Amino acid sequence: MSKRALSVTREENFPEWYQAVVRDGDMAETSPVRGCMIIKPWGWGVWERIQAELDQRIKDTGHDNCYFPLFIPMSFIAKEAEHVEGFAKEMAVVTHHRLKNVGGKLELDPTAKLEEPLIVRPTSETIIGDAFQRWVKSYRDLPLLVNQWANVVRWEMRTRLFLRTAEFLWQEGHTAHADRDDAMAETMRMLEVYREFAENILAMPVIAGEKPANERFPGADNTYSIEAMMQDGKALQAGTSHYLGTHFAEAQSIQYQSAEGKLEYCHTTSWGVSTRLIGGVIMTHGDDDGLRVPPAIAPRQIVIVPMLRDKPEDASLLDYCAGLEKDLKAAGIRVLVDAKQVKSAEKRWSWVRRGAPVIIEIGGRDAAGGNVTFMRRDKLRDGDKVISQTMPLAQFVSEAPTLLSEIQASLFNEAKARLDANIVTGITSFDALADYFGAAADSDDEAGAFKGWVKVAWSRPEGAELDAIDDRLKALKLTIRNAPLGQEPVAGACVFTGAPAKEYVLIARAY
Amino acid sequence: MSKRALSVTREENFPEWYQAVVRDGDMAETSPVRGCMIIKPWGWGVWERIQAELDQRIKDTGHDNCYFPLFIPMSFIAKEAEHVEGFAKEMAVVTHHRLKNVGGKLELDPTAKLEEPLIVRPTSETIIGDAFQRWVKSYRDLPLLVNQWANVVRWEMRTRLFLRTAEFLWQEGHTAHADRDDAMAETMRMLEVYREFAENILAMPVIAGEKPANERFPGADNTYSIEAMMQDGKALQAGTSHYLGTHFAEAQSIQYQSAEGKLEYCHTTSWGVSTRLIGGVIMTHGDDDGLRVPPAIAPRQIVIVPMLRDKPEDASLLDYCAGLEKDLKAAGIRVLVDAKQVKSAEKRWSWVRRGAPVIIEIGGRDAAGGNVTFMRRDKLRDGDKVISQTMPLAQFVSEAPTLLSEIQASLFNEAKARLDANIVTGITSFDALADYFGAAADSDDEAGAFKGWVKVAWSRPEGAELDAIDDRLKALKLTIRNAPLGQEPVAGACVFTGAPAKEYVLIARAY
Numbered sequence A, B: 001m002s003k004r005a006l007s008v009t010r011e012e013n014f015p016e017w018y019q020a021v022v023r024d025g026d027m028a029e030t031s032p033v034r035g036c037m038i039i040k041p042w043g044w045g046v047w048e049r050i051q052a053e054l055d056q057r058i059k060d061t062g063h064d065n066c067y068f069p070l071f072i073p074m075s076f077i078a079k080e081a082e083h084v085e086g087f088a089k090e091m092a093v094v095t096h097h098r099l100k101n102v103g104g105k106l107e108l109d110p111t112a113k114l115e116e117p118l119i120v121r122p123t124s125e126t127i128i129g130d131a132f133q134r135w136v137k138s139y140r141d142l143p144l145l146v147n148q149w150a151n152v153v154r155w156e157m158r159t160r161l162f163l164r165t166a167e168f169l170w171q172e173g174h175t176a177h178a179d180r181d182d183a184m185a186e187t188m189r190m191l192e193v194y195r196e197f198a199e200n201i202l203a204m205p206v207i208a209g210e211k212p213a214n215e216r217f218p219g220a221d222n223t224y225s226i227e228a229m230m231q232d233g234k235a236l237q238a239g240t241s242h243y244l245g246t247h248f249a250e251a252q253s254i255q256y257q258s259a260e261g262k263l264e265y266c267h268t269t270s271w272g273v274s275t276r277l278i279g280g281v282i283m284t285h286g287d288d289d290g291l292r293v294p295p296a297i298a299p300r301q302i303v304i305v306p307m308l309r310d311k312p313e314d315a316s317l318l319d320y321c322a323g324l325e326k327d328l329k330a331a332g333i334r335v336l337v338d339a340k341q342v343k344s345a346e347k348r349w350s351w352v353r354r355g356a357p358v359i360i361e362i363g364g365r366d367a368a369g370g371n372v373t374f375m376r377r378d379k380l381r382d383g384d385k386v387i388s389q390t391m392p393l394a395q396f397v398s399e400a401p402t403l404l405s406e407i408q409a410s411l412f413n414e415a416k417a418r419l420d421a422n423i424v425t426g427i428t429s430f431d432a433l434a435d436y437f438g439a440a441a442d443s444d445d446e447a448g449a450f451k452g453w454v455k456v457a458w459s460r461p462e463g464a465e466l467d468a469i470d471d472r473l474k475a476l477k478l479t480i481r482n483a484p485l486g487q488e489p490v491a492g493a494c495v496f497t498g499a500p501a502k503e504y505v506l507i508a509r510a511y
Helices: A014-024 A042-060 A073-085 A125-135 A181-200 A247-254 A277-286 A312-329 A344-354 A364-369 A391-420 A430-437 A463-475 B012-025 B041-060 B074-083 B123-135 B180-200 B247-252 B276-285 B316-331 B344-354 B364-369 B395-423 B430-437 B463-475
Strands: A026-028 A037-039 A072-074 A093-096 A101-103 A104-109 A113-120 A145-151 A167-178 A206-210 A222-228 A233-242 A256-257 A264-267 A267-274 A302-306 A336-337 A358-362 A370-376 A389-392 A455-458 A502-508 B026-030 B036-040 B071-073 B093-096 B100-101 B105-108 B115-120 B145-155 B165-176 B208-210 B222-229 B235-243 B253-258 B264-265 B267-274 B303-305 B336-339 B359-360 B371-376 B391-392 B453-456 B501-507
Touching: A014 A026, A037 A042, A042 A145, A042 A167, A042 A267, A042 A455, A042 B036, A042 B395, A072 A073, A073 A113, A073 A247, A073 B105, A101 B074, A104 B074, A113 A364, A125 A145, A125 A167, A125 A247, A125 B100, A145 B145, A167 A181, A167 A233, A167 B276, A167 B453, A181 A222, A181 A233, A181 A267, A181 A463, A206 A502, A222 A391, A233 A277, A233 A336, A233 B276, A247 A267, A256 A463, A264 B093, A267 A277, A277 A391, A302 A312, A302 B463, A312 A336, A312 A358, A312 A364, A336 B463, A358 A364, A358 B276, A364 A370, A364 B165, A389 A391, A430 B430, B012 B026, B012 B276, B036 B041, B036 B264, B036 B371, B041 B145, B041 B180, B041 B276, B074 B123, B074 B247, B074 B344, B123 B145, B123 B267, B165 B180, B180 B222, B180 B235, B180 B453, B222 B276, B222 B395, B222 B501, B235 B276, B235 B501, B253 B391, B276 B395, B303 B316, B303 B453, B316 B336, B316 B359, B316 B364, B316 B453, B344 B359, B359 B364, B359 B395, B364 B371, B371 B395, B391 B395, B430 B453
Parallel strands: A302 A336, A302 A358, B303 B336, B303 B359
Antiparallel strands: A026 A037, A072 A113, A093 A113, A093 B093, A101 A104, A145 A167, A167 A267, A206 A222, A222 A233, A233 A267, A256 A264, A358 A370, A370 A389, A455 A502, B026 B036, B071 B115, B093 B115, B100 B105, B145 B165, B165 B267, B208 B222, B222 B235, B235 B267, B253 B264, B359 B371, B371 B391, B453 B501
16 A cells, blocks of 8 residues: 555556556546547646647748648558558548438438548648648749647557547647758757757656667658657657658659759658556656646646635635735746635645646635745655745745746656666677567566666668567567657667668667 | 739639638648647647646536547447437447558458447547446536547538548546536636637627527537637637536436435536637638737747848857847736748748737847847738838837737727627518528629628527428528627527527528
């Protein structure tokens, strides 16, 4: 039995702990629709902050937001399937546009069958490419830099809230450029936007790098990702940026007239992050008392819980809290007074589980003394004991912005130390790699000990050689995550092929 | 041939003029998917401002944003159809979850047929009601105040960009209350939020009132709307707020334990506005030169066009513009320097057609003299002549916020004067009503002269009597819009039944 606010600890059972945080932190719940989630107010508030912060960065780098249709004609998808290998076919298909009442029972109306089925967008390359083909005429129209925030659907068999759901929310950037250099610069620029955003806003350290050929987005020349380490040692791909070459442009006739009057194909890119980031935040920062939300994305950075006693004195306590709220708001802080008619201990723990960065409890003594008693969610306990601090109200208000910055930094530093300490190097053979991760395919990776990631040298094989390596890794439930950018010069032989190594790659179990 | 920036005037052909504004104002375009639109950057920017302003008001009135699934199980819809009369059945139905490659051709995979079809949400009462049934236990959980921003789909046969599309974007508020009084207060509160928002932010005067029984949302006890007058005299229903009684609560077992320990049904409400508002803004404020966007929702309130000549002097011109941009940004104004390599006249007219509230053109003389030359989009011409003003830069910057407020007010006042001047009273018989609107059903209401609205006294009939009136009005392409709130005491007999009148209602052609 846990001595913490959740019924299960990370060590006992990480997947169950994750579910408990999502549920008890009021983030999301499953719905009656297979694989689709209901995002609850606290979870939605986190997503709103993620959207606002990332949207600003997307606009600051020159992109315009647009909105494209939810549905994609099946012929578009068929065309993509022709020129793209490894194209996923699990998608929601709309075949009818009307129901009818048959003897009091609602049924599909067979007379309302669509001539061409419509696919609920799994991603929008094809429908946006079709618009690009109309919008791009001359080199003067380039680069064309577009983003949309949208829901997408991919039929997933095993779903997990935020991490893998049939419907999820994301942003998808789509851009067209005159040449490879400009498109590659865009691809790398957006990868860096994701890295900076993940680290500074989500307080989630990541490693940016290039995916191996077998992990590329279907149709991409190069795929780059940011990878984050979860507290169970697994990797979470938190964002991707793709250079698509001229594949999509050729399939969709996205052409422009150059300054020299020649007709040329555009080079395109796409890049996206999704509600999956929230799963990453939970598994990066959560502890056995629940979620810890970084202040930059906390819907409420400070929550004030008045210790009401259903007595006349409550009124002055509420006044005191309202004054504090006003002062904190004036300092630009997102603050809430939780005046619900519920026991204050219950309210305190509900905010602990939700992970509000700072929780203030105001009792009669605080109000009388002009003080504020508060808990930092990032440093909730000393051993088992919950710790709080008391200081004069004016001092608290003036120090609050710094306090929130400190919490943001402390969450990042804690995660960064974990990431840095758990990338193992020095493994030079496949056998040693297998040994390290526990050798057998039947090792239960869900409950396994923390293994982190391994960084090995490889020769960057492609084709059948890479497929064989992929199979050997899959048998160990491992994947190559990426080849980190800006890495040190490589030495030695490839851990897989024995050929001279070309670079280092990260290997891990992954979500 | 029009002497204006659009190829067609409002007077020549209002529907074609509308299409021209949408197209040439870079607001939206049709997509390859029947009835679904592509919202372009300028149109999307307007929607972002609408969302931001309205979202703040929704939060300020105590509502939490959530997100519910895109899909609704067919059984939920079937249940609703059972207890709700007049339930629309035109909806997109998902029947399969996979495609397969058959001899190089992509087809539906018959093995991937869903056991239960899924409906793409046309509105979310049923799926949100299902959550409410789980979330509400006690009177302490009430009121439950939820909103979501989402895309919805209704299969429409005749579509028109923004006004009626198969997929559209909206917010839908859903709330549960302990009793009728509280739910009715919520219904009216949100109607007032819509009215205030439409008038102060969209600069679109509206009349708030109650819909007649035959125009209620299926399942509602009372439906209220805000109605706006378009420049062709037609009414646009711009937002609705419904008191749903206990109908949905009874069908879905949304019950709570009262303070006295009794199990009671909740009283629920719902309310929404959609991307249709953008159509309303266009038809309220557009003129023959294109759109005029109210400053409060303009993605760029001031656009600076440097008159570049592809010469070395361009650099200092751009510096001057950058300085002006910085000063205006510091004043909290959304500003853009359009430095594209396109002729400045072309850029000027593209911003006129988009309806940027203030368009500045900076030439060498302005820069040398430290001046700003600008056009107000709301007062673009004197007769046929385009008018501009010049003033010192510092003066322009200091007066810019006031200028934008003036433009906001002038757009509202112009529309308000039109609304007030075009509600005809004094019609006391159905024949006179028919005469006023042109009598015959074959009168072409698209090209017809401006007729505005008529306010008549009626006896508030319901049932078969109301249906008969509805039929007579429909033959004239007319509908009852609403019974305005806070109206003066009624006198005389009902224009339809001859019985003593109970209130006034507005009658109009409508979108």
